[in-house]
Amino acid sequence: MKDILIIGAGPVGLYAWSCAGMLGLTGYIIEGNDNPGGQPWELYPEKLLYDMPGFSEIKTKTFIENLISQTEKSSKQITYFGKTNILTVNEANDGFAVTLTNNEVISVKTILITSGNGVFTPIRLEHLDATQEYDNLWYAVKKLTTLTNKKVIVLGGGDSAVDWANHLVEDKITNNVTIIHRRELYRAKESNVQKLQQNKITELKPYHVKNVQVQNKQIKSLTLEHENSKEILELAADYFIVQYGAKVAPTMLNQFSLETTPMRKIIIQPSGQTNHPHIFAAGNNAYYEGKYYNMVTGFGEAINALFNITKIIHGNKYHPGYLSDIKK
Ligand SMILES: Cc1cc2nc3c(=O)[nH]c(=O)nc-3n(C[C@H](O)[C@H](O)[C@H](O)COP(=O)(O)OP(=O)(O)OC[C@H]3O[C@@H](n4cnc5c(N)ncnc54)[C@H](O)[C@@H]3O)c2cc1C
Structure with a gap:
């Protein structure tokens, strides 16, 4: 049985993975999405972070890549399973027998839940083959320089759609930006909505996408229909950024009978423990009064939980020492 x-x-899970290995724990880490990295990787990889200790600023994507490479040393002790969720959990012999959706059956003494806001996937552009990838259709902006001087269409009317449309112009990536929204009013911060005009962004609303023209894995153009007049427009572009939001897939965490808030956050003790002494939680899914939800808070909760997990594994008197004392 692993630890x-x-x-x-x-x-938070990535950081926990690194630290668990350094603390000498053995086991597994699972991720429901195709890629590790959670919300920062999926939602805002190109944004700058200003609140990471030791960095006056760092690009989110670079920070997540650093977290991933930091896990390398721990990858022998802690096995990673991507695109994997929990199927069943049974308590057995002072631990848990867990069946995973990749058909692995694993036995562990403790569980650390770092499931954040759940496994979320972007809401996709309609009229397309959902199994097919399209080179110039992005659900997250992962490499801004690719868009330099290109004609870009942003679809959506929430904060992230409005933010990206403004950002592309303000950061001098391209001046050729169109935003398409199916309602008359945006659901975004008013000051950013006003910037759309200042930035000379073409606004098409209220229009919905009636059809999509595709050629060789590339989106060529969109057929738009005006919500009221039913006027039809044909619009071509080099890149299409869809910001319709995300849907959260069921995470199977209801397998555990854990005490949660009405918003389904897991209530934890100062030790990181949930109401089950061998199940811990850290990061965006964990709650205690006065909590501020950001990454640094989650990192602190993760290492604290791991410290207490080492006590379960090695006995209450065990102290793992500082990680700087660990021999390479
Ligand atoms: C637009 C935006 C900007 C932000 N800016 C900042 C900032 O500047 N600084 C900052 O510190 N924070 C920022 N945040 C908040 C920050 O992103 C979160 O605090 C952070 O992502 C929480 O990390 P987490 O690992 O707890 O959860 P998440 O990032 O949500 O990651 C959870 C991971 O668990 C996976 N998962 C969930 N359930 C399961 C399951 N059952 N099985 C397998 N895998 C599962 C998910 O797929 C996901 O990859 C921002 C958030 C947003 C939306």
Whole structure:
């Protein structure tokens, strides 16, 4: 039986993976999405972070890549399973027998839940083959320079759609930006909505996408229909950024009878323990009064939980020492 199962490889799970290995724990980490990195990787990889200790600023994507490479040393002790969720959990012999959706059956003494806001996937552009990838259709902006001087269409009317449309112009990536929204009013911060005009962004609303023209894995153009007049427009572009939001897939965490808030956050003790003494939680899925939800808070909760997990594994008197004392 191994020591730990970490559920979720967002920033907090990735950090927990590194630290668990350094603390000498053995086990597994699972991630429901195709890629590790959680919300920062999926939602805002190109944004700058200003609140990471030791960095006056760092690009989110670079920070997540650093977290991933930091896990390398721990990858022998802690096995990573991507695109994997929990199927069943049974308590057995002072631990848990967990069946995973990749058909692996694992036994662990403790569980650390770092599942954040759940396994979310972007809401996709309609009229397309959902199994097919399209080179110039992005659900997250992962490499801004690719868009330099290109004609870009942003679809959506929420904060992230409005933010990206403004950002592309303000950061001098391209001046050729169109935003398409199916309602008359945006659901975004008013000051950013006003910037759309200042930035000379073409606004098409209220229009919905009636059809999509595709050629060789590329989106060529969109057929738009005006919500009221039913006027039809044909619009071509080099890149299409869809910001319709995300849907959260069921995470199977209801397998555990854990005490949660009405918003389904897991209530934890100062030790990181949930109401089950061998199940811990850290990061965006964990709650205690006065909590501020950001990455640094989650990192602190993760290492604290791991410290207490080492006590379960090695006995209450055990102290793992500082990680700087660990021999390479
Ligand atoms: C637009 C935006 C900007 C932000 N800016 C900042 C900032 O500047 N600084 C900052 O510190 N924070 C920022 N945040 C908040 C930050 O992103 C979160 O605090 C952080 O992502 C929480 O990390 P996490 O690992 O707990 O959860 P998540 O990032 O949500 O990751 C959880 C991971 O677990 C996986 N998962 C969930 N359930 C399961 C399951 N059952 N099985 C397998 N895998 C599962 C998910 O797929 C996901 O990869 C921002 C958030 C947003 C939306």
